[in-house]
Amino acid sequence: MHRSSRLFASLVAGAALVASALPSVAHADGFSTTNIQLLQGWDFDDKKYGYNTKDGAMTTITLNHYSTWEYGDNFAFVDMYIGDFRDATGAPEFGSQAGRFGTGAQAYTEWHPRLFLNKVLGQKGPLFGIFQNWGLAGEVNVGPAFYAYLGGVGFDLALPQPYTVSCNIYYRYDKFDTHVWQISPSWTIPFAIGPVPFLFTGFVDIAGTKDLNGDNAIDILAEPELLVDVLAPFGGKSNRLYAGVEWIVHKYPSGFAHGGVHEAHTVSAPQAMVQWTFN
Template identity: 55%
Template sequence: MTLRSILRASLLALVLAAPAARAGGFSTTNVQLLQGYSFDDNWIGHPEHGKITTLTLNTFSTWEYGDSFAFADLMRRDDAGAETSSVYLEWHPRLFVNQLLGQKEPALGFIRNWGVAGEVNQGNNFYAYLGGVGFDFVAPQFWVLGLNVYYRYDQYAHQQWQISPFWTVPFSVGPVPFLFTGFVDVNGTKSFTGKSGVEIWAQPELLVDVLAPFGGPKGKLYAGTEIYIHRGFATQGDVNEVVDTAVPQAMVQWTIF
């Protein structure tokens, strides 16, 4: 796959993933550049010197009855002296039943939205399809606290489960705005010999607003770090291993709109 075809497929997926904004809706898109130097994980690869460069395209939008999040990772690495590129995409649509029913008050006093959640994962030699329920919780203004619980079917472990909390917490230290955001995916897995296990994937990010302290536009340019975490029992085809990986990556994020 050429870099041009990867970009074309990724951009097309992002465009199709974002529903048209309706009255009262919200939409945002950003681009992230990440650089890690100590990757050593059978799932993502064992690149030369542990170095992987990732360009990520993110889009999130809300509409009258739900929301949609999608991203594409374009990764470049050096494998055994040969430079290679790969692409990985996810799409997370949700339909909120409470909005369809016209419910205004939080359910049980702390569930702001609840409904049907889906997820599609697609990458080089991997796919996973998920369906279940999603929740947004009551939180302070500008915070996001949510949880999705899925039935999961993937290429290698087949019928499994997944629990996915996610968050976005803005805060300030003096005049400097920060953003703490990320997700944790906990899923069941199974080896080609039938051994069951659990995987944990997480990517927490701590970012500082670069321009705001100097009078520039807020929320436009962030810099900081993302930590790629993969732990547990991993399966890919006929390869099984216990992984315990935590890779800090330098990160820059530009919000396009």
């Protein structure tokens, strides 16, 4: 078996093992759900975050977990990437000679805990009729030669179930920009066309950054997903198997500002996606 095939099989098996060990649905005061995703993407040339492959192709295995508890919620995921990665200059890197990245695989993880002060204070009903939950939000990001630590506030809009729209506003400390801000809206919108259920979900991270002059600029990362519930139209269990597309768009300053205009680099990477929900 080819080295990359063995590596791919090992990552799939490891992700499934971890997922099987995670708690299934819920204690009396909470809810939890776990899913695993397989994505195959193209046109990856993201030099800032290292998702920059020789042929633009990258395979991703993602393990997602979301849970709620009496006073808040948690979201965490682990991404495992497979591709022929280049360094930030565009040069291929290999094995032990690699600097930032190397050919093969790498992992990236995030954890998003929130503490809802409305639940701590026993508030009944939405705040101002708009905010269902509100309170403190944190985030930890760790990957190859990258880290970011974020803290701030977050809220959920008061929408009828099962629609959710949330937003977190952070102070961000990371490898590239030590003192910046970030706004992160996210959403989950189920809908149906005839007998076929769909799911539109995703997030946008809008953050302060610096160009090569050290001037202030904006970094935007968006990852919307459009998925179809594969089994439900045929009488199978709903919300179990989804298939569709995730589209990564990352726009960031790639050079110096000229006349107040920042030279920007935009990554636009479509990914075919399959998702299996364990519970």
